[in-house]
Each structure stands twice: as structure tokens, then as C-alpha cells.
Amino acid sequence: MSNNNNEKSKVKSYNNTAGKLNSKIERMSSCIENEDEKNDFLEYMKGFQALFARFIEQKDLPPINWGKINPPAEGMVLKHENLEECNEEEKKNLLDKLVVLKLNGGLGTSMGCTGPKSVIEVRNNNTFLDLVVQQISILNEKYDASIPLVLMNSFNTETDTDKILHRYDHGNVEIHCFNQHRYPRISKETLMPVPNNPIGEKGQWYPPGHGDVFPAFQNSDVFQRLKEQGKEYVFISNIDNLGAIVDFSILKHMVNNDTEYIMEVTDKTRADVKGGTLIEYEGKIKLLEIAQVPPNKVEEFKSIKKFKIFNTNNLWVDINAIDRLIKEKAFDDMDVIVNNKAIGDTPVIQLERAAGAAIRYFNNPMGVNVPRSRFLPVKGCSDLLIVQSNIYELHEGSLIMSPHRPFPTVPLVKLGVSFKKVANFLGRFKTSPDILELDHLTVSGDVYFGSDVVLKGTVIIVANHGSRIDIPDGSVLENKVISGNLRILDH
Numbered sequence: 001m002s003n004n005n006n007e008k009s010k011v012k013s014y015n016n017t018a019g020k021l022n023s024k025i026e027r028m029s030s031c032i033e034n035e036d037e038k039n040d041f042l043e044y045m046k047g048f049q050a051l052f053a054r055f056i057e058q059k060d061l062p063p064i065n066w067g068k069i070n071p072p073a074e075g076m077v078l079k080h081e082n083l084e085e086c087n088e089e090e091k092k093n094l095l096d097k098l099v100v101l102k103l104n105g106g107l108g109t110s111m112g113c114t115g116p117k118s119v120i121e122v123r124n125n126n127t128f129l130d131l132v133v134q135q136i137s138i139l140n141e142k143y144d145a146s147i148p149l150v151l152m153n154s155f156n157t158e159t160d161t162d163k164i165l166h167r168y169d170h171g172n173v174e175i176h177c178f179n180q181h182r183y184p185r186i187s188k189e190t191l192m193p194v195p196n197n198p199i200g201e202k203g204q205w206y207p208p209g210h211g212d213v214f215p216a217f218q219n220s221d222v223f224q225r226l227k228e229q230g231k232e233y234v235f236i237s238n239i240d241n242l243g244a245i246v247d248f249s250i251l252k253h254m255v256n257n258d259t260e261y262i263m264e265v266t267d268k269t270r271a272d273v274k275g276g277t278l279i280e281y282e283g284k285i286k287l288l289e290i291a292q293v294p295p296n297k298v299e300e301f302k303s304i305k306k307f308k309i310f311n312t313n314n315l316w317v318d319i320n321a322i323d324r325l326i327k328e329k330a331f332d333d334m335d336v337i338v339n340n341k342a343i344g345d346t347p348v349i350q351l352e353r354a355a356g357a358a359i360r361y362f363n364n365p366m367g368v369n370v371p372r373s374r375f376l377p378v379k380g381c382s383d384l385l386i387v388q389s390n391i392y393e394l395h396e397g398s399l400i401m402s403p404h405r406p407f408p409t410v411p412l413v414k415l416g417v418s419f420k421k422v423a424n425f426l427g428r429f430k431t432s433p434d435i436l437e438l439d440h441l442t443v444s445g446d447v448y449f450g451s452d453v454v455l456k457g458t459v460i461i462v463a464n465h466g467s468r469i470d471i472p473d474g475s476v477l478e479n480k481v482i483s484g485n486l487r488i489l490d491h
Contacts, residue, residue, distance in 0.1 A: 017056055017191060021049065024192050031197040041198050047215060048183045050329075051208065055336045055351050064292050070280040077265060077278060077309065077367035083249035084256075088143075094251045095145035097232040099319070100136055101217070102239040104129075104161060105154030105180055105207045111380060112421025116157040118239045119164060120422065122378060122387055123394055128239050129164070134397030135245055136173045147246070148174040148231075150222060151239075154207035155182045178220035180212045188340070188347040203343050210238075210313065211334065211353025218326040227319060234322075236315040236355065242387060242399050243376035244314045250368055251316065260321040261362035263287075264314035264370045271412055273302035275310030276356055278367045285365055287311060287356040291337050309367070311356045312375040321362055330361045372409065373401060381425040382413040389435045405436050416444040430473070437478075445484070450475065 025045050032038040086094065108117040118128040126134070136147050153161050158179055165175055182205050184193035195204040213236060217223050233254060237244035254262055265278055276289040293301045301307060325331060337352045359365045376399060378384055386392075391410070392399040401408070419425045430451040435441070437456040445463030450473035457479035463469040464484035471477070 018049075018053060020192060021052055025049070028193070028195065028197055031199075044181075047181055048208075050332050051183070051336065051351050051353070052186075054333060055338070057333075058336055063294055064281070064288070066294060066297055068281055069288065071306075071308075072278050072285060072367065073280050075366070076280065076285050077369055078253070080247075080249065080368050080370045083253050083368070086248040086252050090252060091248050092143045092145060094248060094255065095139060095143050095147055095246075097230065097255070098147050098246070098251065099150055099226055099231045099234040100132075100147055100246065101150040101152060101213070101234050101236045102132055103210050103213065103236065103313075104151040104157055104239045105210075106240070107156050108422075110420075111384075112423060115160040116153075118151075118157075118161070120378075122242070122384065123392075123399065126394075126397075128242070128378075131242065131397045132239065133168050133171065133173050133175075137171055138396045139246060140172045146174065148176060148226065150217075150226075150234075151175065151177045152213055152216060153177055153179050155179065155202075155205065156207065176222040176225075178216060178222045180207045180216040182206075183208050183351070185341065185343065185348040185350050188349050194343065194346075194348055206341075206350040208350065209337065209339075209352030210355045211357060213355050214317075214322050214331060214358060215326055218322050223319075223323075227323070232319055234317050234319055236313075236317060238313055238377060240379065241312070241314065241375065241377045243374040244312075245374075245398050247370075247374070250370075253368070254316050254318075257364065259364045259366060260318040261359050261365040262316040263356055263359055263365075263367045264312045264316075264374060265309040265367045266312055266370050266372050266375050268304045268308055268310050269372075269409070270304070272310050273304070276354065277301075277307045277310050278359075279307075284360050285367070286360050287354065289335075289337065289354060289357075292335065309369060312370070313356060314370070314374060315355055318362070325358075325361055331358060334358060334361075376410075380415075381419045381422060382415045384422070384425065385413055385415065385429075385432070386410055386435075388432050390432070391435060402436065407439075411435060411438040412440045413438075414442045416447075418446055419443065445469070447471070453477070 029038050029041050032041055104116060104118050106117045108115060108120050111120065113120050121127050132149065136149050139145060140147055151161060161177065168175060184195050185204055185206055186193055233251065235246060250262055253259065263278065268275065274290050276287050279286055279288045290298065290301060334353050335357045337354060339350045339352050341348050341350055376387065378387055387399060391402055391405055393402055419428060428447065429449045433449055433453040433455050435455050438459070440458040441455055442460045446468040447461050447463050449471045452474045453471055454476040456477070459477045459480055461469060461482045462484065467484035469482060469484065
């Protein structure tokens with residue numbers, strides 16, 4: 001009897017919360033005088049209401065059962081090296097079916113830059129966007145193809161992105177844009193939307209994560225045009241992942257095996273312990289994110305021994321399957337990620353979804369374990385040092401690891417807060433250091449590098465508070481610790 005009472009109580013609580021939300025959205029819409037615009041707003045907000053409903057429902061669900069988590073079963077994750085290669089004729093046929101979609105909703109503010117992150121210069125005066133366009137342009141020219149580039153912008157990046165796209169007008173890459181949704185942040189205390197009208201202040205709204213790519217893409221005019229052109233597959237990746245280039249073997253496997261969804265995963269290293277991983281759960285493949293892990297299991301989740309792979313967010317998806325699943329409302333019960341934020345001193349939350357969590361809804365989904373070279377994100381200036389260095393060579397818009405590097409792995413680089421902003425970072429290096437033989441670099445405090453510096457092995461440089469360290473021109477540091485008084489000690 002008590003279980004029935006609990007269920008009734010949950011339903012009543014949900015109905016009350018949902019009713020309050022609906023009333024708040026109605027009040028927000030009353031600020032719109034034009035009836036058509038008001039109806040458009042109410043229709044638009046149905047996506048947020050469905051997301052909110054799942055959030056409330058998820059709050060009452062039991063946490064993930066750790067005992068039911070298993071490594072992916074045989075066949076769920078394939079090794080990239082075992083995939084069939086393509087001949088030149090196959091490549092042309094495959095490219096005619098392909099769309100490249102880049103997630104372009106993020107700003108460069110974390111690196112001290114204004115505007116979209118995609119316009120930060122990362123290599124030889126090329127921005128992220130420049131390199132992506134170059135990659136696609138070369139494929140289009142080489143195979144007489146017409147791969148379009150699609151950018152999913154957010155309300156934060158839309159205007160600035162539009163301003164720079166004209167520079168590609170005379171190229172051979174057709175570029176389309178659509179916006180992901182713009183949803184209201186909600187008060188952590190009341191669980192109600194913070195803005196009181198559809199415009200509100202910019203900080204009261206947010207783009208709801210890259211999981212929004214499926215409904216936002218399917219609902220765009222771009223999607224319908226591409227379907228009419230005969231496009232069947234979309235390769236989705238973060239625009240700041242310089243390793244996410246078109247891979248013919250993955251695309252061929254997808255087409256030949258009626259696979260609707262492929263997630264690229266790669267082996268975990270000590271730098272990736274928080275990344276989501278693929279698991280088998282109740283007989284199905286599933287993405288497990290750290291936010292879903294019980295507190296007492298977090299260290300186990302981070303273990304490289306048990307969870308050996310992580311999601312790169314390079315996704316290959318069947319376009320017709322996206323259309324079908326959106327129309328079936330299949331994604332409505334997709335896991336919701338609660339992201340805690342603050343507006344001034346007011347705690348708020350934003351409800352998001354991860355694109356990788358959609359894997360369980362598609363037919364015959366799988367992971368492909370790819371080389372680390374396909375995961376080369378630039379999340380901060382530590383990453384920027386690596387991609388600008390002599391570890392990589394730029395070839396046809398892609399970064400290729402130098403054959404002169406003695407190890408196949410990328411060094412672990414940790415630059416302190418003095419290097420956080422791009423302008424400060426650039427001002428602290430006369431020239432990019434030679435890090436071909438570097439394994440680990442940590443820099444903390446007020447440190448400047450001269451020209452032609454060589455770093456090898458493990459190098460740790462710490463300038464104490466109030467001190468400054470200048471690494472002289474031409475220095476060769478191998479397995480050294482340098483402290484504030486410039487003493488050089490064997491490591």
C-alpha cells in the first residue's frame with residue numbers, strides 16, 4: 001500500500017511542478033504582442049518542457065545499478081585497424097552521401113578571447129574554422145565531391161560566425177548554419193525559469209549541450225535540403241578537435257553494415273579520467289558519464305584498468321535514422337545532465353544532454369576504438385602549446401604527428417594561470433619550444449621562455465610568488481626541476 005501512496009505522491013508532485021512551469025511559460029509569452037510570434041514561442045518551448053519533464057522524472061529514478069555495469073560485449077566496440085580500407089572509387093561514392101557537422105556553440109572566453117572559439121588562431125595563422133574548411137575543400141577537389149560543412153551555432157556564436165563566413169564564399173565548400181536551442185536557466189531553489197519574458201538578459205539563457213544537435217538539426221531547413229540532395233550520413237564532432245577528420249574506413253563500415261550510429265572511442269590516459277565511457281548495461285550499449293557515477297564509485301570510474309576507453313565525441317550518424325527517431329519522440333527519455341551555475345549570487349541549473357547518450361536509440365550502434373591522433377582537442381593554452389609545436393606538421397589542413405617524435409603519445413602539459421589567456425600565453429614564448437622529446441611539462445608562476453628552447457623528458461618550472469624565471473635563449477632542459485632562484489636540479 002505504501003508503494004502505491006509513494007507513486008501517487010510522485011505523480012502529484014510532478015503534476016504540480018509541470019503545471020507551475022507551464023504557467024510561467026504562458027506568462028512569459030504574454031509579453032509578445034504579435035499572435036503568430038507568441039504561438040511560435042510556445043511551440044519552441046515545448047522542447048524545453050519535454051527536457052524539464054525528463055529531469056523531474058529522472059530525479060525519482062533509482063541511480064544506475066553499479067553491479068549491472070559490464071565492459072562492452074564482443075562486437076560492440078571494433079578496433080579501427082581491423083576495418084576495411086577503401087579504394088578510390090569507393091571513396092568518391094561514400095563522400096557523395098556525407099555531411100560534415102561541427103559543433104560551434106562555444107565561446108573562446110575561457111582562453112581570454114572574445115567571440116566564437118572557432119576563430120582562435122591555432123596553427124600558421126589558421127583558425128579552427130580555416131583548417132576545417134581546408135580539409136573539406138581538399139577532399140572535394142581530390143574526389144570531385146560536394147561534401148557540405150554544417151555549423152551548429154548557439155545564440156552566443158551565431159552573429160560573429162555569420163560575419164566571418166564571407167571569407168569562404170569563393171571556395172568549393174558549401175557552408176550551412178543552424179542554431180541549437182536557446183533555453184532558460186532555472187532557479188535551483190524554485191525549479192522555475194529565471195527570465196520573466198522571452199528576451200530576458202543574455203545570462204538567463206543557455207544552449208542545452210551538444211545532445212541538442214539531433215532535434216535542432218532535424219528541425220532546421222538545412223536538414224531537409226540535405227536530405228533532398230541525397231545525403232545519408234553525418235559526421236559530427238567538436239570544432240576544437242583538430243584530429244576529427246573524415247575517415248573512409250569508418251564510413252565504409254557504417255554503410256556496409258547498416259549501422260545507424262558509430263561513436264569513436266580511444267584508449268584512456270591519465271589526462272582522460274573524467275571522460276565518458278561505453279558500457280554494456282542491461283544488454284544494451286550505453287554511454288556512462290562521470291555525472292551518473294555514484295560518489296563512492298568515482299575513483300573506480302577513473303581507473304584506466306576497468307574503464308579503458310572514453311568517448312571522443314566524434315560521431316557518425318544515419319541522417320534518416322535521426323529523422324525517424326525525432327518523429328517517434330524517442331529521445332524524450334534521454335538522460336539529462338544537471339549543470340550547476342550561478343547568476344551573480346543566485347544558484348541556477350541548466351539542463352543539458354550529451355550527444356553520445358543517444359547511442360542506445362539507434363539500430364545496430366557500435367563504438368570504434370580509434371588512434372589517439374583522432375582526438376586532439378584544444379581546451380586551453382596547454383593544448384595550444386602542443387598543437388603549435390614541432391610535434392605536429394600541417395598537411396592538407398590536418399595536423400600529422402612528426403615522424404621525428406620518438407613516442408606515439410602526446411606529452412602531458414600543464415601551464416599555470418599566467419598562461420591561461422591566449423595573449424599572455426603568446427607573450428611568454430619568444431618562439432615555440434622544441435618539445436619533440438618531451439614527456440611531461442609543468443609550469444607555474446611568472447615564467448618566460450626565450451627563443452629556441454628545447455624541452456625533453458620531464459620538466460617542471462616553478463616561480464615562487466613574487467619571483468620571475470626567464471629561461472635563456474637556446475636552453476636545453478632535460479629531466480630538470482627549476483625553482484624560483486633558477487637552480488637546475490636533476491629530476
